[in-house]
Amino acid sequence: MEIPAWGPAVSGVVGGIIATGLVAYWARGLQTHYRGWSRAALRRRHRTTIRAANTLFFAGLLGGLALYPLGGFASNDHRPAFLGFGLASLLPLLALIVIPFLTGRNIREAFVAFAVGQGAPVWATCLPLAGGLVCLAVALVGFLPSGS
Incomplete structure (x- = not known):
């Protein structure tokens, strides 16, 4: 293996x-x-x-990435990766809203508990999730048929 080939792994x-x-x-x-x-x-x-929320995060991520081999996408196509990251952001956010709502608990409290469970401040937890929603929008727009 050449040095440039494992450069991305080292940077990751x-x-x-x-x-x-x-x-x-x-x-x-x-x-x-x-x-x-x-x-x-x-x-x-x-x-x-x-x-x-954690289970749905990984389900969304793996579901989007599974589109590469299952959907026949090229390895340089960004749409499945963006879709996976977007679903990995949207699904936990939905869980953090729906489950407390159905159980009669405070939604804000659930967000704080989720952030504490991740060992991070609320802003450091929600900021990547918000970025994932942007990726989801970009992916969905990318899947739209381009008409002329």
Whole structure:
């Protein structure tokens, strides 16, 4: 294997290490309580919501990436990857809204519990999800037939 061939893998590992370090640094500044609930109690209270959101994240991501071999897309086509990242963002957000609504719990509290469960501040959790929604819109526009 040539050095340029494994360059993307090395940059991905370095980026992952940097991201993990940043999240660990930010996690030290997380609030210890939210509306009278400790972080542990908040995670227990919204355990089902957090698990569903995490499961739906991976389902959306894998579903979009499965389109490459199943849908016959070229490896340089961005649409399935964008669709996967978009679904991996939309589906957890829907879980974070629908499950607390159906169980009579606070939706904002569920978002905070999800962020605490990820070990990150709320803004650092929701910002990538918002970016994923943009990717979803780009992917859906890319799948539209181009008419003349």
